Amino acid sequence: MTLHVESGTFGYGRRAPVLDGVEFEVESGRLLAVLGPNGVGKMTLLRCLVGLLPWRSGRTLLDGVDASTLTQRERWSRFAFVPQARSAVTLALSGLDMVTIGRAAHLGPFAQPSKADVALAEETMKRIGIAHLGGVPCGDMSGGQFQMVLIARALVGEPTVLVLDEPETGLDFRNQLIVLDLLDELVHRDGLVVVMNTHYPSHALRVADDALLLSRGAPPVWGTAAEVLTAERLGAAFGVRVEIVRQEFDGIVHESVLPLEVT
Known part of the structure; x- marks a missing residue:
């Protein structure tokens, strides 16, 4: 693709x-x-x-x-x-209901999600580690939990x-x-x-x-x-002076962008 x-x-x-x-x-x-x-x-x-x-x-x-x-x-x-x-x-809506909505593009007009659609929604939530949110109302979730539900809705x-x-x-x-x-x-x-x-x-x-x-x-x-x-391009785009800091931990080099001052 x-x-x-x-x-x-x-x-x-x-x-x-x-x-x-x-x-x-x-x-x-x-x-x-x-x-x-x-x-x-x-x-x-x-x-x-x-x-x-x-x-x-x-x-x-x-x-x-x-x-x-x-x-x-x-x-x-x-x-x-x-x-x-x-x-x-x-x-x-519950977490599972919200995720199941993501099957809409695969359903015919006025069709309801099938058992297979619900099972796929459950499997998707399990795959990304949020199966425990299936019965939780979305309004009761933390921001991080709800964000993962929205991603699952997209993936299903x-x-x-x-x-x-x-x-x-x-x-x-x-x-x-x-x-x-x-x-x-x-x-x-x-x-x-x-x-x-x-x-x-x-x-x-x-x-x-x-x-x-x-x-x-x-x-x-x-x-x-x-x-x-790069520091130069980011600085020019945002109007700040920045530095890119590189630090190795456990054999992996991590990069962080440090804004220093407005230019």
Whole structure:
């Protein structure tokens, strides 16, 4: 599977484009992290990518096929979108009910989930370690638990492309690592294409293969995470002086982005 955004441009009404000439490609088994300061169009990019907003020009291609030519059912059987946990609203449902909703793209009009659909939802929750949340109302879950339920809801639809909006934002250190480690497994073990927005450059350096850096007044920069997420480029995009600190623990080199001062 190859996901390709070709010359993507989007603007609201007659206003200047929020996104202009966005270009990137992601292969199966690779994770693309999208970074940039507030207001540069990261969320808009995800919405255009999955077809919730129409590109003003350019297109999203799946293995060379224009995604805009797919039916809604075809599109959502290949894409899965995970919003920020705080933006999801149906909190009275149990964890299992919420996950089972993810089978909707595979059901006919007015059809109800089958026993097989429910069993797949249960198996998906078990696979990512949240089977114990099946009977818990979503409104009673912690932020980290609910985020994992939303990811399970996306995975139960058996997508080839998983798109996530800031999946680790608002979580404590432990839950951030749980989510990042799960995404790492989904990409590098299961072979999904994953695209995620993040406010944490250190997280992108931890799990991303590729990165797209959006900036005000400068063209988007796309390439491998190591090429794009340099101190110079991050500093220019965010208007801060940064240093990338590298430290080895247990034979693994970890990289952290340290913001030093506003420039």
